[in-house]
Amino acid sequence: MFPPQESAARWAPAGTPTVILVVGVNGSGKTTSIAKLAHRYKNEGKRVLLAPADTFRAAAVQQLITWAERVGCEYVPAQQDQKPDSVAYQAVEKGLAKKFDVVIIDTAGRLDNKKNLMDELEKIVRVMKKLIPSAPHEVLLVLDGNTGQTAVRQAKNFEHTAGVTGLIVTKLDGTAKGGAVISMRAEVDTPVKWIGLGEKMTDLEAFDAELFVDEIFKPEGE
Numbered sequence: 557m558f559p560p561q562e563s564a565a566r567w568a569p570a571g572t573p574t575v576i577l578v579v580g581v582n583g584s585g586k587t588t589s590i591a592k593l594a595h596r597y598k599n600e601g602k603r604v605l606l607a608p609a610d611t612f613r614a615a616a617v618q619q620l621i622t623w624a625e626r627v628g629c630e631y632v633p634a635q636q637d638q639k640p641d642s643v644a645y646q647a648v649e650k651g652l653a654k655k656f657d658v659v660i661i662d663t664a665g666r667l668d669n670k671k672n673l674m675d676e677l678e679k680i681v682r683v684m685k686k687l688i689p690s691a692p693h694e695v696l697l698v699l700d701g702n703t704g705q706t707a708v709r710q711a712k713n714f715e716h717t718a719g720v721t722g723l724i725v726t727k728l729d730g731t732a733k734g735g736a737v738i739s740m741r742a743e744v745d746t747p748v749k750w751i752g753l754g755e756k757m758t759d760l761e762a763f764d765a766e767l768f769v770d771e772i773f774k775p776e777g778e
Contacts, residue, residue: 558765573651580698582665585726591623592760602657607647701736722749
């Protein structure tokens, strides 16, 4: 069910920042996943820039800025009600000018069936492409692994409307034990690229199908 290599991250050509757009509904663990991803890339020696383009909620902007400061990476200042596409444009522009390796852009928590919000996502993508035609290199959809069929439905709908290239499945530290990932794989073409296993900064792992399947079938108590 898990073809080899499909979970590998997509990178921009050398000399161009890799632009990652992160989407998902509120409450899925989106902002925390961005922080974990930034922490991981920073520890790998990459220069990371965060962009809080969820400008509908002042709390969301502040939350991402707080995480950026904790992780020790730079961010693009943004204000509530600023146009999300302008924040994204500034981020990509700064990423190019200052030679960042990775630019991660947060977006408003949106339901896949709200047309105006999905149109806004397309606008964000359009303005990025003015600066880097190949951007975004990844569109990662964050899904709560405990929400079962709701998560599967969201994945299907986002897959068709937002050009999603990979999934981050969060909250797999509880009783779910990865069943969400299996059902996702059975019904959605988009590969799982990352799994969230807890609250710590290091609790985000690249999805490894062999390790994952071994863990699923490991007898209780081992």
